[in-house]
Amino acid sequence: MTKLERIVHFKPGFDKRNPSDPSKDYGISGGSLLFLVKGPRGAVHFVLGTNFYPESAERHLVNCYTDGRMRRFGPDGVAGIAQSYRARGFDVGYHAPEPQYDGQHAHENCEWLGGKSCYTDGSALRADEWAQQFLERGTDWLWPALEREYADRFEDEQ
Numbered sequence: 727m728t729k730l731e732r733i734v735h736f737k738p739g740f741d742k743r744n745p746s747d748p749s750k751d752y753g754i755s756g757g758s759l760l761f762l763v764k765g766p767r768g769a770v771h772f773v774l775g776t777n778f779y780p781e782s783a784e785r786h787l788v789n790c791y792t793d794g795r796m797r798r799f800g801p802d803g804v805a806g807i808a809q810s811y812r813a814r815g816f817d818v819g820y821h822a823p824e825p826q827y828d829g830q831h832a833h834e835n836c837e838w839l840g841g842k843s844c845y846t847d848g849s850a851l852r853a854d855e856w857a858q859q860f861l862e863r864g865t866d867w868l869w870p871a872l873e874r875e876y877a878d879r880f881e882d883e884q
Contacts, residue, residue, distance in 0.1 A: 771821070775815070
């Protein structure tokens with residue numbers, strides 16, 4: 727098997743609310759973790775949404791919940807809150823230097839392929855399955871899973 731590089735990248739959450747101009751309110755989001763395996767033929771990744779919020783966004787969420795404006799937790803109470811803050815799988819995907827299917831469009835300046843154009847795609851449905859495995863088994867499971875994903879996509883096609 728090819729020597730592969732393992733990369734972990736944290737993208738912080740944001741608080742882009744604009745109370746004075748709702749048309750410029752871009753919301754809030756928790757941070758995400760990207761686990762990437764990179765080799766000479768491309769890269770594969772798993773993205774996990776952490777719900778790690780900046781302090782201002784976290785304060786806003788707590789205030790909304792405690793003053794009764796936030797109803798999304800519904801009748802589940804604390805269990806609903808825990809479910810809302812649970813880490814979730816966002817994507818299992820790839821970055822390839824060549825198209826992987828007819829009509830696939832390139833993305834410019836791919837960070838993971840050294841600024842070259844790349845062809846990328848992924849699956850949020852698979853990410854939910856991967857998230858459950860990762861949360862139960864950790865990186866001892868994840869790194870080999872990503873390395874198999876790399877081999878399946880880039881090496882087994884030879």
